[in-house]
């Protein structure tokens with residue numbers, strides 16, 4: 626099989642190895658050597674001074690100095706012009722017990738607020754670690770570990786789920802309020818009827834007035850309407866059971 630020959634946009638040299646993806650935009654393909662060079666730049670905080678070789682929609686902030694400590698100058702042609710003080714990428718640090726604590730905290734995030742706070746703290750940990758220690762800082766590695774284990778996405782999904790639950794609880798509450806209005810009106814209708822019937826019974830002979838078939842008296846209607854703040858028609862329809 627004939628290997629595919631590509632030209633590296635960063636150094637201009639042809640190469641046949643599997644390409645590296647530029648850290649500058651996460652998509653431009655560059656040669657493996659340039660991929661390593663970019664990693665060195667990031668790790669040691671070296672500013673790249675050549676032409677932009679990555680895609681056009683590159684974020685300007687990527688061109689600015691890496692937040693990592695700067696202590697070396699690396700030339701693609703000549704190698705190290707000034708050796709960095711730390712000349713080895715450190716061994717992967719032991720992430721315990723911090724990682725365990727973060728996992729424990731993530732497990733206890735049961736509300737939208739605690740999830741927001743957790744994610745906020747995690748991004749803060751990463752940012753501070755990147756500035757102070759660079760890409761291999763403990764905080765950044767903890768962040769990556771939690772992200773790779775799916776904890777970050779899991780919490781984001783859980784937040785959406787909790788928000789949906791809250792929404793349906795609100796809907797239930799609204800339904801209860803509508804029911805409360807219904808029961809208030811039922812109670813009020815009883816009071817209106819009771820008032821009118823009592824009024825009628827007070828002027829009728831015993832057993833003469835039938836509550837189930839109320840006689841509509843204009844004066845009693847007017848008095849009841851006045852008492853409850855409605856019109857006479859309203860009192861009539863309440864008595865007839867139309868409302």
Ligand SMILES: [Zn+2]
Nearest residue numbers: 633636656659
């Ligand atoms: Zn290259």
